[in-house]
Amino acid sequence: MRVYRLFHPAADNDTSKMLIDVVSYSCINYSFLLIPIYLIETNKIFDSHPFLYYLFYLLVLVIIPVLL
DSSP states (O other): OHHHHHHSOOOOOOHHHHHHHHHHHHHHHHHHTHHHHHHHHHTTHHHHOHHHHHHHHHIIIIIHHHHO
């Protein structure tokens, strides 16, 4: 939400409304990524390729939410 606010500044909103927005946005983000997360975790990628595992979660937690 902070990244979005950098590009689209607005007046200060009520904190409770912002909290609902953040939670709902996170749910939408994880619903898009549910299948890739499931596949990464069930195939034990961490044991065979730890760097790719961490890169994937960097994408999931930081890069993809910013792009969306």
